[in-house]
Amino acid sequence: MQTQKLDVHEQPSAGVALADTAVSRLRQLSMKLAMAQIDIEVFDSMQPLEDDWRALERDNLQSLHQSYDWCAAWVSAFQRPLAILKGTYDGQTAFILPVEIVKSRGLSVARFIGADHSNINTGLFSENFAESGGSIDADKFAGQLQHALKGRADLLLLQNIPLEWRERQTPLTGLPMVQNQNHAYQLPFHPTFEETLKQLNAKTRRKKFRVQSKRLEAAGGFEYVIPSTSEEQHHLLDTFFRLKSVRFTNLGLPDVFADKETRTFLHGLIDKRDDANQYFGLQMHVLRLKGENQGRIAAISGISRKGDHIICQFGAIDEGVVPDTSPGEFLYWQTISGLHGKGVALFDFGLGDQTYKRSWAPVETAHYDVVLPVSPFGIVGAAAHRIITRGKAHIKARPKLYKFAQGIRARIG
Known part of the structure; x- marks a missing residue:
């Protein structure tokens, strides 16, 4: 029987390629099936989640703005109602999305805790869940989040999320999104x-x-x-x-x-x-x-x-x-x-396009907002957010128009 060595520059056989494809599909199917078994609970306080929360935040790629201490300082100061989403799979914590309920134009909006003063948001995910990236069944995930927030919020609005952060794709990819009008700027060390x-x-x-x-x-x-x-x-x-x-x-x-x-x-x-x-x-x-x-x-x-x-x-x-x-x-x-x-490893100048940031930061990161309606009123709110965000992005992409808009804003205070 003859054997043949596969040169490193040659392509694998069709049979091997098909087998690899099958394995990949099985892995994706496994994760999608797992989504059906994820249990999502809603918590109105942080304390019961502290141990799991601190365990998840030890991952270096989870944002500072979702850390327990950061969120605790905000909650202590603002005292807004919370609707923290915890996902559990096979007895293990898969994710925590720290959100609070904010009233905006008659809508109840579930937003990241401290969103008004956050430069980057990732949520908190276990390593396995985080590494799953795009293999999650986004439609099923969206449905579970909507069900969990039903009666608590009209709209889930998770802002300033990079689709990929330091080579890891966000598990939130696939949920309804719009690109945020602001980018962030970083200087690698x-x-x-x-x-x-x-x-x-x-x-x-x-x-x-x-x-x-x-x-x-x-x-x-x-x-x-x-x-x-x-x-x-x-x-x-x-x-x-x-x-x-x-x-x-x-x-x-x-x-x-x-x-x-x-x-x-x-x-x-x-x-x-x-x-x-x-x-x-x-x-x-x-x-x-x-x-x-x-x-x-x-x-x-x-x-x-x-x-x-x-x-x-x-x-x-x-x-x-x-x-x-x-x-x-x-x-x-x-x-x-x-x-x-x-x-x-990284110095982050945060959100907002300013000359001094561009002079220091060779890396520019686009951010996205998850815009997921929970109620019929939320559908209207989601549409409005998309229109406003795209309008702001259109203006900011045109320096003369942006300068004119800033002048108007200054005059009206």
């Missing part, structure tokens, strides 16, 4: 800061940094500070609120940080910290001036960390001092360079 800069226009960026440094020194000097005490961190957060309020007023825009609940939530995040798991809810970084401007803060930012992922939540500058130094950009240089060698 390499072993050294110099290697990271090579992804950008490193020569121009170094030159700009030297010019900024000279101007700051000429103005009396500076120091880059990450305060170590909780008291200092809370004080700096209040400073950020003040600086940002001035900025919004000058632009004629509403202050999204003005309400008491949002400020309470962000203050609560400062005290959420787990060094063993490389986690902190919020950490304030500042560029503080010396000389004649001794003690004044030129720029300030707040970042969060979960595992190897850093998210910049916000930033502000004092427009009354050293404006020719671009202190906000200078602060990012200090922060990003200082995070090298500390187990960080």
Whole structure:
């Protein structure tokens, strides 16, 4: 009997290919059948789920914004009704979708907890469920979610979800979606800061940094500070609120940080910290001036960390001092360079297309919204959300039209 070696450049036989296809189909069928056996429960409080929740969030690819501590800080501040969805299969937790019920234009909308201040959402999935990706029976999954939320919500609206995050496809793929008008921007880290800069226009960026440094020194000097005490961190957060309020007023825009609940939530995040798991809810970084401007803060930012992922939540500058130094950009240089060698793989500038983000971030990630009606009223709400979202995307894709729209928004406050 003769045997034949299959060269690595040759294609496998038709029989082998058919067998592989059959196995793949059986795996997909198995997952689809499993969906029929998944039990979905709804919880109106977080505490009964804490152990399972924390176990799922240990996966490095689950978003910070669905972590237990992040959601607990929001729930404590806002006190909105919850409808947390837990999926169980074969006695094991398959997923947790942390949602709250928000009243909007007469509709009850089930949204991710803290959606108004989230830069990326993934939900929480077990590794097996997460890796299943597109093999889930989306129609059956949608039906189960609708059944679970019936009588609690008119619409399930899960916003700012990347279809693929760090090479993992979301299990929510296949549910009714619309692309969100906002993209997010990320800077991958390499072993050294110099290697990271090579992804950008490193020569121009170094030159700009030297010019900024000279101007700051000429103005009396500076120091880059990450305060170590909780008291200092809370004080700096209040400073950020003040600086940002001035900025919004000058632009004629509403202050999204003005309400008491949002400020309470962000203050609560400062005290959420787990060094063993490389986690902190919020950490304030500042560029503080010396000389004649001794003690004044030129720029300030707040970042969060979960595992190897850093998210910049916000930033502000004092427009009354050293404006020719671009202190906000200078602060990012200090922060990003200082995070090298500390187990960080990705610095995330979050949602929103801004020039400074594009100058720092070579990766742009599109986000999507799950828009799943639960009631007849939800069908109308879903249609409205799609129309509004696509309208915003159309405007933002056209710089002149977007600038005109911003001008109108500023004039009407």
